Every structure is written in C-alpha cells, then in structure tokens.
Amino acid sequence: MADEYQPPAIMKLAGRQAWYYLLPAIFVLLIYVVYPSVRTLYLSLRTDDLTAWATAACVEGQPCWGILQNYQKAFTEATVVFRNNAMWIALMVPFVTAAGLGIAVLVDRVSYESLAKAVIFLPMAISFVGASVIWGLVYHWRSEPPQIGLLNAILNGVGVQPVPWTTGGAITATLAMIVVGIWMWTGFSMTILSAALKGVPQELIESARVAGATEFQIFWQVTVPIILPTIVVVLTTMTINVLKIFDIVFVLGKGQPGTQVIATRMYIEQFNQNNTGLSSALAILLILAVLPIGWVNVRRFREQEKIR
Amino acid sequence: MNGLRKFLSKVPLHLVIIGLCLIWIVPTLGTFVTSLRPRQRVLQSGWWTVILPKQDEGEAAYTEYCAECHGSGGQAVDGVDLTSPDLLGEFSRSVQLQILLQDELPDGRPHVETMPSSQELVDTLEYLRQEAGVVEGEELPRLTIQNYVDTLVGYVGRGHWVDECRGVDDPAPGCSGTGWFSRDGMARAFVNSLIVSIPATILPLLFAAFAGYAFSWFDFPGRQWMFVVLVGLQIVPLQMTLIPIFRIYASLGLTGSFLGVWLFHTGFGLPYAIYLTRNFMSALPRDLFESAYLDGASHWTAFWRLAIPLSVPALASLGIFQFLWVWNDLLVALVFLGSGHPVLTWQINNLVGRFTGQHLLAAAAFVSMVLPMIVFFSMQRFFVRGLMAGAVKG
Numbered sequence: 001m002a003d004e005y006q007p008p009a010i011m012k013l014a015g016r017q018a019w020y021y022l023l024p025a026i027f028v029l030l031i032y033v034v035y036p037s038v039r040t041l042y043l044s045l046r047t048d049d050l051t052a053w054a055t056a057a058c059v060e061g062q063p064c065w066g067i068l069q070n071y072q073k074a075f076t077e078a079t080v081v082f083r084n085n086a087m088w089i090a091l092m093v094p095f096v097t098a099a100g101l102g103i104a105v106l107v108d109r110v111s112y113e114s115l116a117k118a119v120i121f122l123p124m125a126i127s128f129v130g131a132s133v134i135w136g137l138v139y140h141w142r143s144e145p146p147q148i149g150l151l152n153a154i155l156n157g158v159g160v161q162p163v164p165w166t167t168g169g170a171i172t173a174t175l176a177m178i179v180v181g182i183w184m185w186t187g188f189s190m191t192i193l194s195a196a197l198k199g200v201p202q203e204l205i206e207s208a209r210v211a212g213a214t215e216f217q218i219f220w221q222v223t224v225p226i227i228l229p230t231i232v233v234v235l236t237t238m239t240i241n242v243l244k245i246f247d248i249v250f251v252l253g254k255g256q257p258g259t260q261v262i263a264t265r266m267y268i269e270q271f272n273q274n275n276t277g278l279s280s281a282l283a284i285l286l287i288l289a290v291l292p293i294g295w296v297n298v299r300r301f302r303e304q305e306k307i308r
Numbered sequence: 309m310n311g312l313r314k315f316l317s318k319v320p321l322h323l324v325i326i327g328l329c330l331i332w333i334v335p336t337l338g339t340f341v342t343s344l345r346p347r348q349r350v351l352q353s354g355w356w357t358v359i360l361p362k363q364d365e366g367e368a369a370y371t372e373y374c375a376e377c378h379g380s381g382g383q384a385v386d387g388v389d390l391t392s393p394d395l396l397g398e399f400s401r402s403v404q405l406q407i408l409l410q411d412e413l414p415d416g417r418p419h420v421e422t423m424p425s426s427q428e429l430v431d432t433l434e435y436l437r438q439e440a441g442v443v444e445g446e447e448l449p450r451l452t453i454q455n456y457v458d459t460l461v462g463y464v465g466r467g468h469w470v471d472e473c474r475g476v477d478d479p480a481p482g483c484s485g486t487g488w489f490s491r492d493g494m495a496r497a498f499v500n501s502l503i504v505s506i507p508a509t510i511l512p513l514l515f516a517a518f519a520g521y522a523f524s525w526f527d528f529p530g531r532q533w534m535f536v537v538l539v540g541l542q543i544v545p546l547q548m549t550l551i552p553i554f555r556i557y558a559s560l561g562l563t564g565s566f567l568g569v570w571l572f573h574t575g576f577g578l579p580y581a582i583y584l585t586r587n588f589m590s591a592l593p594r595d596l597f598e599s600a601y602l603d604g605a606s607h608w609t610a611f612w613r614l615a616i617p618l619s620v621p622a623l624a625s626l627g628i629f630q631f632l633w634v635w636n637d638l639l640v641a642l643v644f645l646g647s648g649h650p651v652l653t654w655q656i657n658n659l660v661g662r663f664t665g666q667h668l669l670a671a672a673a674f675v676s677m678v679l680p681m682i683v684f685f686s687m688q689r690f691f692v693r694g695l696m697a698g699a700v701k702g
Binding site for chain 1: 321322324325328329332333334335336338339342350351352353354355356401402403425427428429430438502512514515516518519521522527528536538539540541542543544545546547548549550551552553554571572574575576578579582607611632635636637638639642643652653656657660662666669672673676677681684685687688691692
C-alpha cells in the first residue's frame with residue numbers, strides 16, 4: 001500500500017508548488033471534460049428549447065417517462081441505432097480479437113514477421129475518412145458493367161449479380177462497414193497480442209511439447225490461459241472503441257438512416273435537427289454503456305498500484 | 309534434405325500469411341493506382357486493368373463473336389460499317405449493344421449464337437471505338453499526376469486544372485475559386501490540418517508533463533484520489549461534451565476558430581496523456597531525484613533537467629499518437645471548424661458528398677495519408693507504442 005511506502009525526500013519539498021504544476025491541466029479538464037459532462041446530463045433532462053423539464057414534452061395519451069422523456073424518445077425513435085451498435089460490437093470485437101491473435105500466432109513462425117506486421121498495422125495510421133474512401137472504391141457498384149469496384153468486378157467475373165454494398169440495404173451496408181473497421185483495427189489487437197505471446201515462457205511450451213502435447217493443445221491449454229488477461233484488455237478496449245464509432249458510418253453510410261449508430265445519430269439530432277434533448281440523452285446512454293468498462297479500468301489500476 | 313523438408317512444411321503457412329498481407333494491402337494499392345489514372349479511364353475500367361493488355365481483350369471478344377460475319381476489319385457486311393463513328397455513336401453504353409444482339413436479324417436468324425458476357429460487350433465496344441479512332445482513349449495517358457494537382461487546387465471539373473484554368477485567357481466556369489490557396493483545395497486543407505495538429509499536440513504534452521511530474525514527485529493532499537479520478541476521466545466519450553462546449557463557443561464567438569479546436573483537443577488528450585507521463589515519470593530511478601535534492605536542486609530544475617530529458621521516449625510516443633489522432637479526426641473538425649477552416653478529413657468528407665469521381669477522391673485520400681505514412685515508416689517503434697498505449701482514448 002501507498003502508506004507503507006517511504007516517499008523520496010524531494011517529495012517533501014515545497015508541497016504547495018504542486019498546484020502550479022497541476023493548474024493548467026486541472027483548469028482545462030474542468031472546463032472541457034467535467035463541466036460539459038454534467039451539463040449534458042442536465043440537457044438530457046430538459047426540453048429541446050431548454051425552457052422546461054422534459055416532462056413538458058409528453059403528449060396526452062402516449063407513454064410518458066416524466067423527466068426522462070428524452071430517453072423514452074431515444075428508445076422509441078432511435079431503436080435502430082442500438083441494433084446497429086450491437087451488431088458492430090457483436091461482429092467486430094470478437095473478429096478483430098480472434099483475427100489479431102491468429103495473425104500474431106502465424107507471423108511468429110516466419111522470418112519476415114516485422115514486415116507482415118507492418119502491413120497489417122498500417123491502416124491504423126490513416127484516418128477513418130481515408131479508409132472510407134479506400135473501401136468506397138472496393139465496394140463501388142454500378143447497375144451495369146464495367147464494374148470498377150474490385151469486389152463487384154470479381155462477382156461479375158464469376159457470374160454473380162453485383163451487389164450495391166453500401167447503398168443497398170442497411171444490413172448489407174453495416175456489414176460492409178464492419179469489414180472496414182476490422183481492416184483498420186486488426187493491426188491493433190495483433191500487436192498487443194503478439195507482445196503477450198512473446199512473453200509466454202518458452203520453457204513451459206517446451207516442457208508441454210516434451211510431454212507429448214500437440215501444437216493445438218499447447219495453444220489452447222498453455223498459451224491462451226497465460227495471455228488471457230491481455231485478451232480481456234483487447235476485448236474491452238475494442239468494445240469502447242466500437243461503441244463510439246462515428247467516422248466510417250458518417251462517411252460510408254451517407255444518406256442511409258438504417259445504418260446510423262449512436263454517435264452519428266447524436267450528431268445528426270443536434271447539429272442537423274436541433275434536438276438537443278434527444279441528442280444529449282443519446283450521449284448519456286453512450287457513457288452509461290462505457291461506464292462498466294471504465295470501472296474495470298480503475299480497479300485494474302488500483303491493483304497495479306498495490307503491486308508497485 | 310532436412311532443410312528442404314522444413315521449408316516445404318512451411319509453404320502453407322507462407323501462403324496464408326502472404327495472402328493475408330495481400331488482402332490488407334490491395335484496397336490501398338487500388339486507391340493509389342486509381343489516384344494516378346485519368347478520369348475517363350477510371351470510369352471505363354477497374355484499376356487492376358493498368359497491368360492488363362486491354363486492347364487484346366476486346367479484340368479477342370470481337371474475334372470470337374463478330375469476326376465470322378463482320379470480318380476482321382468490321383466492314384464485311386454491306387451497309388454495316390462497324391468502324392463508322394456514326395454507328396458507334398449509337399452505342400454509348402454496352403446495354404444498347406446487348407439489346408441489339410438480342411434481336412433477330414432481318415432474315416429471322418439470331419444475331420449471335422451465344423450471348424457475350426457484359427464485360428465482353430464492353431471490351432468489344434471499346435475495341436471497335438479504338439479501331440475507328442473515335443475514343444480519346446488513345447491520347448489518354450495510362451497514368452497521370454494531374455489528379456493530385458486538381459485535388460490540391462480544388463478543381464473538380466472534367467478536364468485538368470493545368471489545361472483549363474492556369475494561364476488561360478478565358479477560363480472555364482469550373483475554374484472560379486480554384487488555386488493553391490483555394491478554400492476547396494486540399495493544399496489549403498493540408499496547411500489547416502498542420503495549424504490544428506501542431507498546437508493541439510504541444511499543449512496537452514506540456515500540460516501533461518507538468519501534471520505527470522506533480523503526481524510523481526510532489527507530495528500534496530489528494531494526490532491519490534485525484535489520479536484515480538483521472539483514470540476514470542479517460543473513458544468519457546468525446547460525444548459527451550460536444551453539445552455544451554458547442555453552446556459555450558457559440559456564445560463566445562469561438563466556433564470556427566483554431567483556438568477553440570486546440571483547447572478542445574487539449575482537454576481530450578489530457579487524461580490519457582497525464583496517465584502515461586505520470587506512469588513513466590514515477591518509474592524513473594528514484595536515486596536521481598534524491599541526489600538532485602541533496603544537491604539543492606529545486607523542483608523546477610529537477611523537472612527540466614531530469615524528468616523531461618529522461619521522459620523523451622514516452623513523450624515521443626505520446627506526441628505521435630496525439631498528433632495522428634488530431635490529424636485523422638473528423639468529428640471535432642466537423643463541429644468546431646466546419647467550412648471556415650476546412651481540414652483534410654473535412655474536405656474529403658465534403659468531396660464524397662459532391663460526387664466528384666473516384667480519381668479525385670483517391671488522390672485526396674492519399675494527400676491526407678502522406679504525413680501519417682511518413683511518420684509510420686520513419687518512426688515505427690514510437691508510433692506503434694504510442695498507438696498501442698493510447699488506443700482507449702477519446
């Protein structure tokens with residue numbers, strides 16, 4: 001514990017000065033993170049013109065959640081964004097984690113490991129907007145040939161009807177966008193998991209091998225249990241990132257209401273429709289979804305501090 | 309013998325890895341090739357055709373389906389000159405040819421025995437046009453750098469900026485508002501992105517270094533719980549604060565100003581930046597700070613002469629991460645900067661909405677990717693570490 005720890009002498013020096021060092025950061029954080037968060041919570045409980053509590057927006061004879069009326073609206077009018085966000089998480093998080101682990105295991109066995117990893121990691125350097133342009137070209141569709149999008153050209157080549165990937169249906173478009181997300185983020189999980197794999201003690205694997213275990217058994221019964229904490233970190237990090245996904249859907253899902261997610265709908269409600277109440281309620285729902293993971297982070301941090 | 313067997317046993321593994329790498333690289337490669345192709349070529353054919361001998365394909369399709377009756381020159385049937393520009397003008401699209409071929413000939417026979425595929429129809433038409441000399445295709449270069457010029461100056465017309473606008477007495481209507489400092493151009497957007505990103509990287513780095521030092525080497529009440537709060541603040545999504553800040557900015561007249569964006573990015577970079585600098589600085593060798601104290605050094609000296617120089621690796625990773633995060637951001641630029649000071653991501657999103665064609669979009673995307681790519685290849689080690697450590701942010 002921190003109490004038993006004997007602080008270095010320099011720490012007793014001019015303790016009050018600490019505030020000068022902290023002041024710029026605290027000032028910016030209060031204005032830009034703490035105050036607006038509280039304010040958003042307040043806005044989510046008010047009508048759109050901020051003149052009254054949201055209860056005033058209730059309509060006779062329709063379900064009314066009182067002061068939580070904006071949340072009622074969010075759950076009835078914006079149901080599709082929750083479905084889409086759930087789809088993003090359900091497909092992208094496990095896939096990115098599994099693909100990252102799989103690639104990390106494979107490239108571990110070849111001499112050009114760093115080159116292969118660089119190729120997979122590269123998409124992380126570019127913007128989601130850039131990735132949307134790149135994949136917009138892959139998904140490009142025309143009602144008649146020639147197809148200049150790679151995917152539809154391949155379909156055309158094997159005699160299958162080309163598919164309007166991003167403009168056809170909401171489900172197809174969402175799946176197409178999830179693929180872009182996977183393309184961008186697999187490098188992230190691969191790098192983290194690859195580092196964890198390198199940390200697995202070689203003696204353990206050798207002794208398992210000597211004991212006659214197959215490579216498959218070694219992977220599932222030795223490697224995976226050891227790197228499980230890292231896998232959990234990747235899973236939680238990816239869940240947070242996917243919950244907040246904005247750019248891909250904003251650029252690639254243009255004009256498709258069925259593909260909207262929480263973050264894009266929130267933007268549209270506030271900046272195109274002026275529905276401050278509903279928009280703020282969506283923001284609050286977003287942080288509520290992230291909160292458990294934040295709590296896990298704080299707990300993990302405190303445990304680390306105990307070990308230090 | 310043993311080495312060969314070992315090599316052979318690894319062949320499937322190599323194939324899988326190389327296949328995966330290809331899947332990962334091909335979309336980007338395709339965009340790069342597209343960015344270098346003339347507009348007409350991008351419309352006519354996929355980017356992969358740059359490596360294919362295109363004309364031969366059309367010739368093969370023509371020979372298979374048409375040459376038997378129409379002759380190799382296309383003029384064998386009386387009154388039907390397949391190389392006549394007038395006739396070809398009636399078939400601006402391959403469907404029109406397809407419809408014609410489905411009809412019977414005047415004597416009741418089918419026009420063709422087996423219907424060519426859609427791609428073959430396209431190839432055939434293009435071949436005939438080339439034979440007749442009616443396509444500009446022949447004069448078009450295979451690859452060109454002009455898309456980059458057009459996108460940098462903000463020209464979205466059908467020609468090229470250098471031909472249509474620069475130094476021309478009577479410029480085309482599409483030339484108005486184009487130029488190296490044009491608001492619609494990627495050149496200006498590039499500069500704007502730099503103006504946004506550099507201070508938005510330095511400010512949080514500086515504030516975080518101070519705060520990280522305070523959390524590491526100062527003893528003050530609330531040190532522990534304040535830092536725990538900070539760990540918690542890391543997960544606050546950006547969306548959570550957009551609306552109130554937008555309202556404050558609107559009342560202060562900060563909307564659309566660089567200052568507003570710098571401060572916003574600073575606010576959002578800080579929780580994670582402090583977390584990282586604190587963890588790094590508090591792990592620095594304790595003896596160094598002890599002896600500095602014994603030598604009578606103040607905190608100010610210890611900070612600038614010990615903590616900062618020793619933290620350069622951490623600050624570099626953090627700086628790269630923050631810089632790229634700001635550089636690649638769309639949402640904050642959309643809300644707080646907008647069209648007044650368009651940055652790269654904003655400008656590309658704007659181009660997508662204007663349906664200017666894939667050749668310009670591809671070039672624009674590559675303009676925006678140049679700097680991240682350079683950073684990636686030159687500082688890969690710091691880069692990966694920075695992105696890894698900071699991936700939870702925002």
